[in-house]
Amino acid sequence: MSIHKASGLWCKVRKGRRYYFERVEDDPEGVRSLDQWLEVLAGREPKRSGAFLVKDACNEWMAHKQSKLDDGEISQDTWNEYFKTCEMTLAAIDKGTEVARLNPSDFSRLRSQLAKRFGPVALGKHIGQVRSLFGFALDAGLIDVPVKFGPGFVKPPAKRLRKQRAERGKQDFDxxxxxxxxxxxxxxxxxxxxxxxxxxxxxxxxxxxxxxxxxxxxxxxxxxxxxxxxxxxxxxxxxxxxxxxxxxxxxxxxxxxxxxxxxxxxxxxxxxxxxxxxxxxxxxxxxxxxxxxxxxxxxxxxxxxxxxxxxxxxxxxxxxxxxxxxxxxxxxxxxxxxxxxxxxxxxxxxxxxxxxxxxxxx
Missing domain, CATH: 1.10.443.10 (Intergrase catalytic core)
Structure with missing residues (x-):
């Protein structure tokens, strides 16, 4: 059992997958975390006490992507993109926020920050990745209900993409x-x-x-x-x-x-x-x-x-x-x-x- 410094959680790696357990501050001796590790060895998915945080969602998602990278299903460049998306998400939404407490205003703030850095194409890609991040948490049983993104957290419309292409001008060489x-x-x-x-x-x-x-x-x-x-x-x-x-x-x-x-x-x-x-x-x-x-x-x-x-x-x-x-x-x-x-x-x-x-x- 070791401490994952970025998240402050007890963790253990088995067959290329990283498992996360209790926060070290809540379980300083790692007793509950060890019990959860035994659940893993017994073939059961461990259940952590306490709230599931935004940083937990990012860590779980990246652990999932790491296994895909190790298996050759995604490239290193793709993994890097996912990691960057997590960084930008945590920069806009406090990492200690409970996922269950997220609301449309959180994602409105995130979208606003992304829009300042990226054009319509890249913006749409990152929005899709953020949705995938929290969609994975739901599919993996880490959260019980879908995250409420709100009506504004969507990719730019096709009209905006066409306008950007026109503004960029020529994109080949003669x-x-x-x-x-x-x-x-x-x-x-x-x-x-x-x-x-x-x-x-x-x-x-x-x-x-x-x-x-x-x-x-x-x-x-x-x-x-x-x-x-x-x-x-x-x-x-x-x-x-x-x-x-x-x-x-x-x-x-x-x-x-x-x-x-x-x-x-x-x-x-x-x-x-x-x-x-x-x-x-x-x-x-x-x-x-x-x-x-x-x-x-x-x-x-x-x-x-x-x-x-x-x-x-x-x-x-x-x-x-x-x-x-x-x-x-x-x-x-x-x-x-x-x-x-x-x-x-x-x-x-x-x-x-x-x-x-x-x-x-x-």
Missing amino acids: ADEIHRLLKTANRNWRAMILLGTQAGFGNRDVAELTTKVIDLDAGWMEYPRAKTGIQRRVPLWPETVEALREVIKHHPGGSDTMFVGHRGRDFTDEKRTGGNRITGAFKPVLKAAGFPETGRGFYCLRRTFQTQAEECGDLVAVKAIMGHSASESDMSARYRQEVSDKRLRRAVDTVREWLYAAEVKP
């Missing part, structure tokens, strides 16, 4: 803009920009890329996308192969990832609290090419690929390269076992012809 980026970028960013343009690589894709999944001699890359677990098989442009060879040739070592910055740090987040460093590191690249630092980011290259690759007329091949996960109702995707290399090449070659125009030979 061919001339990509050439501007390639012209001023160093070898690392040149390769990353090409991967984003020719294969729809996102921030995490390039941050966690390793040489193990690339066959430069054959000009192919094959691996499951970290975010979705969908297998991706990607034919590489000659320009991309050449750029990756340069990166490997000058790799400083010290990291298994393909891309390492000038200070010897890769682009993953060592503390596992913020996903990766691509977003911030790409801003100087944009600035060097004469772009404003706001409005577009590295992920816009992924949107560029999707937009241009669809001109090949084979959306299935485009989705395969992007690593998109199909919906459960898409029966064609469930029955389809593979997409031929010929179709994949046609998709990436369509983008190459668009980018290099007259320079590209049949």
